[in-house]
Amino acid sequence: MMTRTATLVLLLFAATVGAQSIDYDPRRAVELRPCDEHRYHGRSEQARTCYAKLLESPTPIVQAEAAWAVGDIQRANRIFRDTVQNNERAVQPRVRWARLYLQTHQYSDAVELFGEALKVFPNDVHAKLGLASVYAERFEGQARPLVEDALKQDADLIEAHLLTASMDLEEGQLDDADKALDRAMRVVSKEKLPPLEVYTLRASLEMARGNNPDQWIKRILDYNPRYGAMYQQLAHFEIMRRRYKEATVLLRRAVEVQPDLWGAHAELGSNLLRLGNVNEARTHLQAAYSGDPYSPTTVNSLRLLDRIDEFSISEDPVVIGQDTYQVQLRLHKKESDVLRPYVLDLTSRSIQSFSQRYGFKPREPITVELYPDHDDFAVRVAALPGIGLLGVTFGYVVAMDSPSSRPTSEFHWGSTLWHEMAHVFTLEVTDHYVPRWLSEGISVFEEWRTGPTPGVAVTPEAINALEKKQFLPVADLDSGFIRPSYPGQVQVSYMQSGLVCLFIEQRWGFEQLGVLLRQFDGKRTTAQAIEATFKIAPAAFDKEFDTFVRTRFANVLANFEDWQRQMQAARQAIQKERWADAVEPARRAVALYPEHVGGDSAHLMLAKALDKLNRRSDAIVALEDYRRAGGWDPTALRELARWLDEAGRTQDATNLMVSLNYSDPLNAEVHAQLGERLLTAGRNEDALREFQALLALNTLDQAPAHYGMARALREMGDKMGSRRHLLDALATAPHFKPAQALLLKMIEERS
Structure with missing residues (x-):
């Protein structure tokens, strides 16, 4: 535990009264409650005076809480540590110490402490809820089971109902959120607890339904006129819905109401970056840093802004018919001269394609940013390095990895840009009300249909999930992106969403996909939009979709183990250079599952074996089939171009090499x-x-x-x-x- 303690001492910051969230644990010392009452009502000076008097309390846990409340985090940490070391079976001090770690951005240490508390007392509901809150914040699937388990022990746990409502709101399950808040309000009234968080989520629910939340905002500010956290929470749900402009308005209000709400300053700075407002973003990030200098999100964002001069900016008019659109490119100076013409060309072609297909003309300039350092991109979009995304769209701003940020064979930057540009249109057509699954689904669908690598490429993970009946009902599909319940579910959800759009195109026609998109105006749920567009219930839609995908992938679903065996046989034969032995298993694997075009694709093994057997014309056919299925490996396509040249197909070879600029432009x-x-x-x-x-x-x-x-x-x-x-x-x-x-x-x- 000493290593963990030493880390916290290094990460202290000047916390303010009000930085702690409401503590619903009934074990909280009675001496603290009058001070808490001042804090909950926004009486900051009275609260500080009250807590200061408790710094010399004979009860260590009271001392620690009082020190925490007045901003002496080091002292609070030391007392919590000593209390826990003096009593290895202490539970509540561990839980509160873990909460202190959460405030200082040390989530892994908080998880460890919550876990220690549960080892001492496995049924401690507040340790479970603390752990669930970490998982919920990280959008991890373990959150709900923990909350449900806690509620089985005690149905009156206000924090459990609040967590449930919050997750429901994030996943768009508005009716479920409504019910959870009803239960939470009954507990608040019964236990006479502060209603601030219930009211805040009520206001968020009204906004999610497209209604005016003012009645709830008034109640909150009447109770606590300095409760900026309410606006910050409202902004959180707007950001979840990718409504960044609306979130900015709310975050500005949060820091007006509570100027020392450093988290709101940090989120406002990050959100302004999403909108391309660099200078004002820096101002709020610096304000956040002044109050919380060790927040990794703030520090990383400011470090990125310090390197902003390393990027060049170009302004380019794009003329399509009688319309002119402005495109701004932000590219790193070391590669901007190489990439600029290709980025501009693909951006222009996507605008032309999507404006025609979806009947929408961009109303603002479109900014495209490419980052050669993946961690810089990660900071740009999420303020934390190490995320697995390739690109993100914030309305009219697209940010993504540059081709130099990843190994060439792992990243088709052109398809990523095409995918993200589709988001510009689906978001703006619906004023950002489109659910995540449909926006992602259309982007995947457009990659397959109109992008630089056309072909319905579906991963084995998606086939495996389909076989295990893990595809979600369309009304719940957002949850697969937001809070996955099994490893790889996010990627499976991308595939499923793309297949739903493909199903709609083939069942009702492409035009109906646009009709469905326009149903989302802030008033309709996915279930309501499905019924309004296709005149069938969501359950019937799901049934037809299931038949569609199981028919389309019938061969591989019926023979998935055989496909795996054929792949293994072909792979082993290739490794041993037994070319003749590789042909039939590779051919069989292609026949069973032609949509598999990953790095170990049977298409590629078949082409290699045929070429080694001097069957060049058959090898060309194999690679052309691979390309039509959506395959794009640069090494394989360079080889195909050479073969086409030798076969006298010079024009085909040239066109193929042109396409390589969208996978291997350097x-x-x-x-x-x-x-x-x-x-x-x-x-x-x-x-x-x-x-x-x-x-x-x-x-x-x-x-x-x-x-x-x-x-x-x-x-x-x-x-x-x-x-x-x-x-x-x-x-x-x-x-x-x-x-x-x-x-x-x-x-x-x-x-």
Whole structure:
């Protein structure tokens, strides 16, 4: 325990009265309750004076609570530590010590302490609820079972009902939240407890239903005029619904009502970053840091802002028909010259596609940010490093990993950008009321249908979940994203949501997907929107969808173990270079499950084995099937381009290499080869782009890039630009014969 204690001493900050949440534990010392009453009503000075008088209490736990309340966290920590060490079976001091750790952002230590309390007394409901609150904050599935277990022991646990209501609100289960709050209010009235948190969640429920929450806000402020946490909580649920502008208004109100509410300053700063308001974000993050200098979210965000000058910003008009849209790109300076044309091209194409498909024209400039350091991206979107996301959309702001942030074979940045741009449209069409499952589902569906890697690629994890009947009812599908109940459920939910959209397209037509999207105006639940759009009950929808997916994947569902055996047999044969032995199991695996295009895809094993057996034409067919299914491995597609060239299919090979820019744009060899190909094909502007990218990659030998640009510009009629780059090529490599020959030709032409 000494290591844990030492850590806390290093992470102290000036806590203020009111920083603690309401303590519903009936074991709380009676001496503290008059002080608590002042605090709950916003009488800060009276509360501080009251707590200060208890600092010399003969009861250690009272001393610790009083020290905590007046901001002496180090003293509170020391007393809690000594109390626990003097009594190894102490439960309530451990629970309260764990809560102190939560306030100082040390969640793993808090979990450990809650666990220690439960080892001493396995039925301590307040330790269970403390643990559940950590899991709920982390959106982990263990939260609900703990709360349900606690309620079985005591149905009047106010904190359990509040946690239940909060999770219901986050998952969009509004009727369930309503019932949980009814139960919570009965307990509050019966036990005469502070109603602030019940009222706050009531206000949140009204907002979720599209109603005015003012009656609840008035009750809260009448009870405690300094209760900024209410606005912070309202903002939390707006952020969960991705309504960032509305959340900003609420967070501004939170810090007006309670200027020392550092968490609200931090969240306001993070939310302003989501909206692209960098300068004001910095102001609030610095304010948060002044009161809580050890919050990792605040520290990481400020460190990222300190490096903001490392990024270049470009403003580009995108003309589509008679409409002009503004696109702002924020790219790291070390790679902006390479990536900018490809990012802009894909962004422009997505705007054209989605504006036509969903009948919506962006009303504001769209900002796209790419981060070469994944932790910088993680801080940008969540303020904590290490998250597994590839991209996030905040309305008109898209932030994502750059191609250089991950190994090339693991990340198709073009598909990620296409996915995120679809979110811009689904969010803005619905004023951000679209449920998470539908927004994600449409983005996955558009990757399959219109993106840079078209093909319905479905992972084995999704097939396995379908086989185990783990797909969720459509009305509950959001919960699979928000609070997963088994490992990998988030990714399974992406797949299921995409398949739901595919089902809608094939069952009712694509237009009905847009009709469903527009049902979400803040007044309808998923169940109501399904019924209004398709005139069937959600249960009937689920039944038809289940039939659809089980029919589509009937082969692999009926033969999943056989597919695994065939994969293993093909894999082992490839490893032992027994090419003939690999062909049939690989072919069988492809036939059973053609949608599997991951790194160990049977398509790739089949193509390799066929090529080694000198069956090149069959190998080409295998890789083309792989690509049509959504496969995009750059190494495999470069090989396919070479094979197509050798087969005389030069144009197909060139088009294939163009697609590599959306998976492997930092590959100098691809740009050099593609530039030559495009120049030969007379596609001079496209060739120029490739040679510009090659030059921007700053390879050791820049002469070929300058020479390529010189030829492209010459073909485009820019003689001065061509001559300049030709001279640059010769300055870099004076004996570069192709450049010498072209220079002589240009001199002869001038003569």
